[in-house]
Amino acid sequence: MPAKLMQEDIEVGPSPAYITVDEGRKMVYTANYHTGNVIAYHIEADGTVKESQRIHDDGMTGPLPEQQSGPHPHYADLTPDDRLVICDLGLDRVYLDDVSDEGEITPVSEVQLSPGFGPRHIAFVESAGKAYLIGELSSKIAVLDYNEEAGIFTVQQVVKTIPNDYKDQNGGAAIRVSNDDKYVYVSNRGHDSLAVFKILDDGDLERIQIISTEADISSASTNDQLVKVGVTFKQGENVMRKVHEMRQMLPNGLESLSSGFNTDLIGTQGVDxxxxxxxxxxxxxxxxxxxxxxxxxxxxxxxxxxxxxxxxxxxxxxxxxxxxxxxxxxxxxxxxxxxxxxxxxxxx
The missing domain is CATH 3.40.50.1000 (HAD superfamily/HAD-like)
Structure with missing residues (x-):
């Protein structure tokens, strides 16, 4: 059955950068990068939405040109323990909020990143109590220790997603954790590469690979847990040789299989x-x-x-x-x- 438009809730100005559904509380959250607002909507019985709360955090902006105009929330989604986490690129902060069963949002804590870090998206490993935060403006990942009981993030480690000698423009984009909670993957826009990190026993990251995508990267459009990474090679190149070289570089536990159209899919070994x-x-x-x-x-x-x-x-x-x-x-x-x-x- 084709989809049917039920409602339009038009916000004046630029559209949100992020949207997610809180099925448990029947809520929808949006993060609007340009207006600086995070908006919560209640899902009514007929499936339509009604705005219930609007959050606008103020404070000292970061030092970079992209941050000067004020707060820029780029991400608003749920933590594994169902709190609301907001990544604000403009203020170099990550906010943690409680959400009541009725959908009322109240602040819990915030963590300040280094000036110019530019928090974009965050991914969690619940079993280890860790979160991995990508900095778009800094091309870095911050490993955060997440104390669920206290509702507090603490910066544990910061690592780069690009080579130390790369000086051209780059933006950290998508960040994903593998299904087995052993690897973190980050896409680099500008350097046009995927950075692969191994998660160590204490939750720290060890960068084990940076592989070129052989094409321009755009940010990912899904927040699903990572299952596979697709690498597409340009037409006219020696694809078989490049595929062989790439497969030789893969760490233990990963394998790559062809899906056609010059594309290889990298995933967990033995999972197909x-x-x-x-x-x-x-x-x-x-x-x-x-x-x-x-x-x-x-x-x-x-x-x-x-x-x-x-x-x-x-x-x-x-x-x-x-x-x-x-x-x-x-x-x-x-x-x-x-x-x-x-x-x-x-x-x-």
């Missing part, structure tokens, strides 16, 4: 599409014979071997066809998946 299909089969008590899979490249091979009802696309690689039970009559460009599904259903 077959892992996800097995999880769904267990969850829904399904047998391999009840599952149909489709694939066309290296990252699909495990999944194609999992069920006899597997289909390699007509335009897939030879190895995919060798590992699948069937090959589709039509390719990806001619609705090969849809036509195959229709044929299966027609023959039930």
């Amino acid at each position: 599409k077959a892992t996800g299909v097995r999880y769904l089969m267990k969850k829904y008590d399904a047998n391999p014979e009840e599952v149909v899979t489709f694939g066309d490249n290296e990252n699909d091979l495990g999944m194609l071997r999992l069920t006899p009802n597997s289909y390699a696309m007509k335009n897939g690689i030879a190895e995919a066809k060798d590992n699948a039970g069937h090959v589709t009559e039509f390719d990806n460009r001619h609705d090969g998946v849809l036509r195959t599904i229709d044929n299966i259903l027609d023959n039930q």
